[in-house]
Amino acid sequence: MTKPIIAVDMDDTICHLVKRAIYHNNISYPSHPLQYEEMVHWDTTHLRHPESTHEVFYGRPGLFEELELYDEYVVEELSKINEAYDLIIVTAAEPKTVLEKWNWLQKHMPFITLEQFITCKRKNLLAFDLLIDDGPHNLIPAFESGRKVIRIPHPWNKQQLEHYGFPQMSSWKDAKLYIDELLQPQGLHI
Template sequence: MRRKIVAVDMDDTICHLVKRAIYHNNIEFPTHPLSYEEMMDWNTDHLRHPASTQEVFFGRPGLYEELELYDEHVVGEMEKLHREYDVIIVTAARPNSVAEKWNWLQRHMPFIPFDNFFACKRKSLIDFDLLIDDGPHNLLPALEAGKKALCIPHPWNLRMRESHPFPLMESWENAKQRVDELLGSLD
């Protein structure tokens, strides 16, 4: 019998990218500081300094290897999910960040094999039963395709959450239980 596939995003789902990118932005452009709460969209309108482009904000060398875990529960819960499901990491990545993301994943979650690591921005191209993500551009297509989804709430998905009743996962605590419930796989 085929194991169910749980697709998990990396950035701002199992680790904190935007908060770290803001940290570096505010050091490099102190006259144009940003805050997490201001990040209401995926576009670059929030980048106030003319030299702070999306490439500068998300493309700093080494950025993806220094990200903090989402919370203290994420590693244990991901390991539990890995034991029962085919957990795949599906992450949008610039070519220069793929190795950094893989290094981060191996440092924090070495139980995820390379075969289960996908650099892919359009996650609707990947087969899965459930998606854990923060991106509206990934969550909506998953639901439209009849798949299950868990939304990691952030300011940039607030508008979508107001119009679509996504199940939310504000912490990784008891994530395995939430996934079991959604996929009908209770022990």
């Protein structure tokens, strides 16, 4: 029997990218500080300092290796999900950040194998049963194609996604149980 495929994003889903990028932005441009709550757009066109481009904001060497875990539950829950399902980590990456992202995964979640690590910006092209992500550009196409999704809430996805009513997780606590419930056929109870 084939296990359902659970696709999980990395940045701002299992680790905090935007918060760390803001930290470095505010050190580099103290006259133009940013707050997490102000990040209401997924892209960086609204950054305040003219020199803080998308490339500068997300392009700091080593940035992806210094990210903090999303919360204290994420490693244990992803380990449980990995045992019960066919787990893939799907992350958008620039060529220069692929190794940083892989190193981060191996440091925090060494149970993730190379075969489970996929770099891909257009996640809707992949086959999966459930996507856990923060990006509206990933969640909406997956949902519209009939696949299940879980939204990780952030300021940049709140406005666009409120009307979809996506299931969401603001913590990884009991994530495996939540996924079990979402993937359970209607009318059946375990």
